[in-house]
Amino acid sequence: MESLITLWEWLGQNLIVLQILIKIVVIVAPLMLCVAYFTYAERKLIGYMQVRIGPNRVGPKGWLQPIADAVKLMFKEIVIPTKANKVLFLIAPLLTLGPALAAWAVFPFSEGLVLADLNAGLLYILALTSIGVYGVIIAGWASNSKYAFLGAMRSAAQIVAYEIAMGFALVGVLVAAGSLNLGEIVRAQQSEAGIFGWFWLPLFPLFLIYFISGVAETNRAPFDVAEGESEIVAGFHVEYSGMPFAVFFLGEYANMILISALTALLFLGGWLSPLPASWVDGVFLLGDGIHWVFLKTAFAGFFFLWFRATFPRYRYDQIMRLGWKVFIPITIVWILVVGIMVVYRFAWFS
Amino acid sequence: MTFEKFVFYLFAAILVYAATMVITRRNPVHSALFLVLAFFASAGIWLLAEAEFLAIVLILVYVGAVMVLFLFVVMMLDIDLATLRAGFINYMPVGALMALVMAIEIFLVVGPGNFGLDKMPAPAARPASYNNTEDLGSVLYTIYMYQFEVAAVILLVGIIAAIGLTMRKRPETKYQNPSLQVRVKKADRLRVIKMDAED
Secondary structure, three states, rough: OOHOOOOHHHHHHHHHHHHHHHHHHHHHHHHHHHHHHHHHHHHHHHHOOOOOOEEEEEOOOHHHHHHHHHHHHOOOOOOOOOOOOOOHHHHHHHHHHHHHHHHHHHHOOOOOOOOOOOHHHHHHHHHHHOOOHHHHHHHHOOOOHHHHHHHHHHHHHHHHHHHHHHHHHHHHHHHHHHHOHHHHHEEEEEEEHHHOOOOOOOOOHHHHHHHHHHHHHHOOOOOOOOOOHHHHOOHHOOOOOOHHHHHHHHHHHHHHHHHHHHHHHOOOOOOOOOOOOHHOOOOOOOOOOOOHHHHHHHHHHHHHHHHHHHOOOOOHHHHHHHHHHHHHHHHHHHHHHHHHHHHOOHHHHO | OOHHHHHEEEEHHHHHHHHHHHHHHOHHHHHHHHHHHHHHHHHHHHHHOHHHHHHHHHHHHHHHHHHHHHHHHHOOOOOOOHHHHHHHHHHHHHHHHHHHHHHHHHHHHHHHHHHOOOOOOOOOOOOOOOOHHHHHHHOOOOHHHHHHHHHHHHHHHHHHHHHHHHOOOOOOOOOOOHHHHHHHOOOHHHOOEEEEOOO
């Protein structure tokens, strides 16, 4: 153990690139595993919600199902449609997955446990989630298919609309925390009130709007008009098969986990314990720690699956109405309210 | 060559390549995508100049929003390139002259006469804890408050003008009024009548 720590410090001084690469692997490899088992959790949970059992054939209780799916997709043929734009067709899935992974660079898992402690971390996250839409648009256009193109158009309009509400919700968070640094935002939520000191309470409307916009940004049900299998088959990825399809799939689930984790960080206190610090300081598992981030992320992620099992798909004009005429005005009003609360030092901001 | 120089020349080369591709590609969608690449490269150069706020906002605003709408429009339009190219030779001399004038102007303003290292020494690197978002905000909302407000009003006028130009009532389109839909009662729509069974 001692020698490992010495080796790690030596790496930090001499081969910092290698050290950073190791850190990236330590973040991305478990993330990919989480994505695989998130798909399994989705199928199981929705199965139980619909009084079915879900996958239970591969391995004990179906635990190996995601592995089997991955192997199947790897060995499938990659079909490229006639007259499709080959380069763009193959780049598109990567453009969906790339930003979803890159955003984790600034994510603080615990006090000081972060790959890059950026001052402008929140802006960086917002910028990266906003370029995720390119994967969908390029896929729809490069496929040379009407269904795919319609899906891409719907998705582009929807993501641009909800990005504004999402951005305004984040403006509320940064006004409340007084910082763009994600670690600082979590530290600003620390108080003697425990769970009631977190930002979900003073920023409640922004919390709801951020999460719902996150569901819309990731094109998940009930906002999944980009796929809309009853109208446009599978939307933007109708022409994809094999590995490129799998990469789209990974990107979608990685984005869901990212939105859940960000909700946990910005509104649910990140690594902070829900109990007041003076009660549980240093107590095993009850004190602050990385496990709280995972628990809160899983809690938020569960809602994505619950929504999908519960709500019917929104009609396109209803989506636009909700985004532009309901969410954006509410967020603007609440930014004003937060500003007043901060200036006059209400309970959370004293 | 230091690492910073290498990164600068790398991003500069990508930027020039992408910008050239924007105006030479035949397919407008490819042009738009190369413009996105150009934005990325210039954001990289800005990051190198320690302007991280501007760099990230460039990505956020131009790549994340403006270019998405651009692509949206370009993909929908069926642009006839033959007619666009037809006038190329006719306009060539005027265009070349304009380009020359612009190049000379740019050279006079940012050329070695005004911007050499002797005229403007390289600023000292800031410490890692330096936060230029905060600095920018505090200057923008205090010293340059009026200019900032004027810019905001101009943008507002732009928004209203754009909406005013595109908003037209089309009598043949049918709109739904969600509040009426929600308020509707069973008695408004449904009538139960008694009738004898027919044989």
